[in-house]
Amino acid sequence: MHRVRISLIHAAITAMLTLGATAILTSIAYASSVLAFIGLGLVFWGAILLYIRPEEYTKKVLLDAALSPSLTTLNEMIQEFAYKGDAIYLPPKYFAHPGTTKIYVSKRKDASLPTPEEIQKLQNQPVARTTQGLLLTPPGIHMARLLEKSLGTSFIVMDLENLQQKLPKCFIENLEIAENLEIQAENNRTGRKTDGTTSPLLMKNTTVHAKITKPIYENKSKETKDSRQSNALIGCPISSAIAIAITRAAGKPVRITDLKNSEDGNILEASYEIIEG
Amino acid sequence: MNFPLSFWDTSLLLAVTAIILLITSELVSPYYGKTNLIINKKRLRNIALAVSILFLITVAIRIFDIITSA
Numbered sequence: 538m539h540r541v542r543i544s545l546i547h548a549a550i551t552a553m554l555t556l557g558a559t560a561i562l563t564s565i566a567y568a569s570s571v572l573a574f575i576g577l578g579l580v581f582w583g584a585i586l587l588y589i590r591p592e593e594y595t596k597k598v599l600l601d602a603a604l605s606p607s608l609t610t611l612n613e614m615i616q617e618f619a620y621k622g623d624a625i626y627l628p629p630k631y632f633a634h635p636g637t638t639k640i641y642v643s644k645r646k647d648a649s650l651p652t653p654e655e656i657q658k659l660q661n662q663p664v665a666r667t668t669q670g671l672l673l674t675p676p677g678i679h680m681a682r683l684l685e686k687s688l689g690t691s692f693i694v695m696d697l698e699n700l701q702q703k704l705p706k707c708f709i710e711n712l713e714i715a716e717n718l719e720i721q722a723e724n725n726r727t728g729r730k731t732d733g734t735t736s737p738l739l740m741k742n743t744t745v746h747a748k749i750t751k752p753i754y755e756n757k758s759k760e761t762k763d764s765r766q767s768n769a770l771i772g773c774p775i776s777s778a779i780a781i782a783i784t785r786a787a788g789k790p791v792r793i794t795d796l797k798n799s800e801d802g803n804i805l806e807a808s809y810e811i812i813e814g
Numbered sequence: 815m816n817f818p819l820s821f822w823d824t825s826l827l828l829a830v831t832a833i834i835l836l837i838t839s840e841l842v843s844p845y846y847g848k849t850n851l852i853i854n855k856k857r858l859r860n861i862a863l864a865v866s867i868l869f870l871i872t873v874a875i876r877i878f879d880i881i882t883s884a
Contacts, residue, residue, distance in 0.1 A: 564817075564818050565815055565816070565817055565818070566815065568816065568818050569818060570818040570819055570823065572818075573817065573818045573819045573823075574819070574823070574827065577819070577824075577827055578827070578831075581827075581831060585835070585858075585861055588854075588857055588861060589853045589854045589857045589858045589861065590853070590854070591852040591853055591854065594852055709844050709845060710843075710844055710845070710856075711856070713844055713855075716844065
């Protein structure tokens with residue numbers, strides 16, 4: 538037997554609108570200003586409730602439970618294939634389609650970044666994997682698109698300064714992803730050098746720090762040491778979305794250098810490095 | 815069979831509603847961390863502003879009325 542589910546808020550809205558309309562009609566018939574006030578008030582608040590009624594929400598625990606396995610699989614896959622390099626978020630200039638952003642994980646730790654032509658060749662393969670590197674879709678790609686949709690513009694047309702101003706509003710007010718977001722960019726004049734190599738990964742870089750307070754998604758990967766190490770490479774959907782935003786705005790490859798979760802899970806701190814090519 | 819409320823009664827109703835909505839909108843703003851209320855806060859803010867503007871229009875009409883009748 539089909540069970541009809543009556544939502545409390547819908548029942549309240551219907552009751553308010555019906556009673557309000559009845560009160561207004563009665564007030565006209567009996568010329569009662571009190572009834573008119575009551576009627577107008579009920580209709581007005583009923584209409585407001587109807588307009589501001591909750592959007593479709595899901596419980597936070599469900600979100601955490603649904604996201605964790607796919608992130609774990611991604612990390613396990615990288616570990617299984619023994620890709621030791623950093624996860625580099627590649628800007629759209631590396632791809633044929635301008636809206637594309639992907640993660641490149643190199644096989645060796647200090648390998649240099651491939652050229653856009655090599656990446657496009659790799660992208661066209663059924664499994665975007667070679668002995669040199671692996672191409673992955675970032676976990677925050679859809680969140681980044683949602684942020685762009687909410688901002689009404691693409692990150693590509695923004696610069697880093699613009700991003701620092703607009704992204705917190707989008708995070709806090711528009712999508713309510715977190716209670717607060719602080720983004721700070723700083724230029725590092727000294728680059729890291731080993732063995733005298735001229736790898737692009739080791740040149741002087743710009744660092745971006747993001748502090749996310751009370752994010753909707755709590756990174757559970759801190760439970761085990763291994764998963765934490767892997768997750769620091771790619772990031773959770775929120776930190777990944779910020780990485781995509783930075784790489785698109787800067788037009789340069791970006792890597793997540795640090796990802797810290799507070800003990801209570803209320804503060805997520807991520808550091809990003811813009812790799813100067 | 816006339817509607818018993820005058821234009822100024824409606825103006826008063828709009829003023830009271832606007833104050834309530836503006837205060838509520840400010841209190842549930844995500845910037846203050848009161849994000850537990852599951853309503854569309856952007857729409858609430860928009861409607862609060864719309865009602866406030868409607869009230870201000872009635873005030874403008876009142877002022878225009880006073881100026882022209884003098």
